[in-house]
Amino acid sequence: MSENLVKKTTKDTVLVLEMNDPAARNALSRDMLSGLSAAIGNVGADILSIVITGGIDCFSAGGDFRELKGTSEDLDYDDAVSGVVALILASDRVIVAAIEGPCMGAAADIALACDYRVAGAGSFMQIPAVRLGLLYSPAAIERIRRLYPRDTVRRLLLAGERFDAHEARRAGLYSRVVPTGESVSVAVRDLRKLDWRQADAVRATKQLLSDLEAGQADTDHWQKRRIELLDSEQRHIAIKQAHERFVDKHGPHR
Template sequence: MGATAGGHRMTARVRSACVGGVLHVVLDAPQRRNALTREMLRALAALVAGVDESVTALVISGAEGAFSAGADFGELTGTSADISYDDDVAAVGEALVRCPRVVVAAVEGPCIGAAVDLALACDVRIAGRGSYLQVPAVRLGLLYNPEAIARWSARLPQDVLRRMLLLGERFDDAEALRVGLVSQVVERGEAVTRAVDLLSAITTEERVALAATKQVLSALERPGFDPRPWADPRRHLLDSPARAAAVRRAKHRHGRSEDDHDGGRR
């Protein structure tokens, strides 16, 4: 069931509420710093995949000052059986990448391991001061999911990727911003507020164009991008009523700015 405007849901310690078209998704296991259980991952994947027409954008955050400490170690065996946990993490990442809405990760406090995977699958990452990102996979004796590494490689410089994966380096908010792991840094506790501010301008009329643009950006991260299949969708959008209305509004705004500039004399 998709999230509906004004609706509140909680499943497997994943809370959601849609306010003003923005779906707020909260990882809500604060006693474990929002460590991710399989149940939470599956609930999150289903929630993201099931957004309905009332939702214009999503913000993902963690409860009580922590984004997520990563994998819940109670879910892991220390054997190859843990590949199934990686599969659940990958399913959330795939849902986020495929989601036709803009998804913002609002990161406060720790964002570790699997949580970094989720954050990097979002379109934008806003970090509160005092937050940090870290992937200590090698220290735990494992090769992180190669599919995730391939996706990160398309988004991050190789130097950053090697520091993160080989050294397990902790990137504080300032360094994460400098190297491109996060998009903006705001005051502690303000990440969700800033995310909502960024998303408030998105209208329902923009959804089709936004979804198509996000699909192109995702396709660019895979080898062998071919722009030709996008010719027809682009032409369809150019001829759409929503685009015509947007151009009319832009012309109106432009006309008003000219009036203001010359004192309204025409």
């Protein structure tokens, strides 16, 4: 069942994961969350980046209230959302949220865990937990507080404010706003520029950024990794090709 709820499309080195339950506005059921976890956790070696989307109408309305009881029994649901977030944060692939329409609650939590967000102009983001009498997941609040501006976090979590696309961009929640309906195509177009020559550098940079954000970066380890990349075949080929492009454009050095 979870496989049907997450459609997979590969475009060169980009894997597009589309949440696919339009009748429920892509509400994050446990099966949907399981499908996302499986797809992110088992990505092929040939994939450099992932785009998570809900299609052209709705990213996701958030938690699936058909499965929530409104009691402490819902803690296992929080664990399922946290599992998807943890996989995004731990992945060495570039993961981008392509947002159209509503991006609410747990879906906003997932989108904010991605490396960046490309959003259609008609989209919005909201975490209305307090309006439902809920203290949102403390672990999620800690992470969001650490990564996003103070006033933005308070507006998002204390007031449950709805950020339209342009306000979300100004507030630092969205990375880029594009015409409505174009978020996936723009994200894929940009990510397709990466190829196998950059694979090790992309993955190392993603892991270093994650370590730095978590306050766990080992400087000696990353300096050693940098030296390994400087001496790698990928680096040698990339520099050789860059030199050839320069010569083609400017002529040989004199």
